Amino acid sequence: MTAGERSAKARVAIDLGGSSVKIGVLDQDGSVLLRDEFVVTGEPADLDRAADLAGQLIKESGVPVDGAGVALPGVVDRAAGQLIRAHDKYGYLGDRDLRAWGATALGVPTMIENDARAALLGEVTYGCARGATDAVIMTLGTGIGTAALIDGTLLRGRHDHAGILGGHQTVDLSGIPCNCGNLGCSEAEASTWSLPLHLARHPQRDASALARIERPGLAVLFAAAEDDAAAADLRTRFLTVWGAALVSLCHAYDPEVVIVSGGVLRARDRVLPPLTDYVHEHLWSSAHRPELITPDRPEDSVLRGLAALAAAQTATESNPVPPTAARKR
Numbered sequence: 001m002t003a004g005e006r007s008a009k010a011r012v013a014i015d016l017g018g019s020s021v022k023i024g025v026l027d028q029d030g031s032v033l034l035r036d037e038f039v040v041t042g043e044p045a046d047l048d049r050a051a052d053l054a055g056q057l058i059k060e061s062g063v064p065v066d067g068a069g070v071a072l073p074g075v076v077d078r079a080a081g082q083l084i085r086a087h088d089k090y091g092y093l094g095d096r097d098l099r100a101w102g103a104t105a106l107g108v109p110t111m112i113e114n115d116a117r118a119a120l121l122g123e124v125t126y127g128c129a130r131g132a133t134d135a136v137i138m139t140l141g142t143g144i145g146t147a148a149l150i151d152g153t154l155l156r157g158r159h160d161h162a163g164i165l166g167g168h169q170t171v172d173l174s175g176i177p178c179n180c181g182n183l184g185c186s187e188a189e190a191s192t193w194s195l196p197l198h199l200a201r202h203p204q205r206d207a208s209a210l211a212r213i214e215r216p217g218l219a220v221l222f223a224a225a226e227d228d229a230a231a232a233d234l235r236t237r238f239l240t241v242w243g244a245a246l247v248s249l250c251h252a253y254d255p256e257v258v259i260v261s262g263g264v265l266r267a268r269d270r271v272l273p274p275l276t277d278y279v280h281e282h283l284w285s286s287a288h289r290p291e292l293i294t295p296d297r298p299e300d301s302v303l304r305g306l307a308a309l310a311a312a313q314t315a316t317e318s319n320p321v322p323p324t325a326a327r328k329r
């Protein structure tokens with residue numbers, strides 16, 4: 001073992017997702033050394049189970065861990081360590097300070113972050129957009145998650161809301177009410193949770209194989225046969241909604257590259273080319289036409305971002321005076 005390997009440190013990442021909790025131990029290069037996951041129950045025991053599994057993975061890895069990150073599916077107050085707007089499966093978190101929880105349960109300094117921001121950070125630090133300084137992510141799944149990086153800085157805003165509500169921009173004033181209180185949001189018009197609502201309204205729903213599936217998701221929609229008229233219509237409609245949402249995000253944040261992620265990208269050829277065409281066609285005439293790319297390992301995006309956050313926190317704590325400030329003295 002070399003001196004470098006002996007001093008190597010790992011980070012533990014916990015992604016409290018809408019349907020599953022993912023836990024990983026990652027090395028300094030953002031590679032996942034060990035991972036585990038379980039289905040969310042929505043009970044406080046989920047947090048205990050996450051801590052237990054993280055402890056087991058840390059022990060099994062044999063590498064000392066010096067920081068942790070926790071991702072949440074909603075708006076977070078990083079200073080208070082809290083989820084501001086409770087996701088229905090995390091209502092029990094209430095006023096709980098997850099930074100303090102991590103320090104006790106995991107035994108290391110713990111950062112928290114919105115899951116889409118963590119995914120973007122993971123991809124620009126270790127993944128498909130490595131080195132990018134201006135990037136936007138849109139994650140298609142149960143809802144639509146977004147985040148933006150401008151000139152190398154992750155956009156957070158004064159109240160931690162900036163960049164992450166791109167799934168809640170109105171794309172249809174005649175659209176359905178969104179669960180956020182707004183009307184015709186892109187995720188109300190085209191996401192897994194809203195798919196059954198749109199399918200139920202479709203005039204050819206009875207002839208659609210999708211209607212016979214208990215919980216049809218985006219991957220099923222994009223895998224459906226061409227002659228399934230309702231599925232074909234909804235695919236076109238969903239791609240248009242996502243395209244419109246991306247055009248607005250590009251107008252707002254002027255990215256060099258756009259990362260599109262989510263399980264639906266398993267049907268990459270049915271999603272990315274038409275989405276790219278829509279965005280490039282509808283952007284402001286002089287706006288940069290960003291490349292649309294997908295992560296190689298989308299299941300690692302959030303974990304990698306959390307590892308990057310934890311590493312940055314550790315670096316700040318071990319060297320609290322920024323180099324630029326030190327030079328001014």
Ligand SMILES: [Zn+2]
Binds near residue numbers: 167178182183187188
């Ligand atoms: Zn909304």
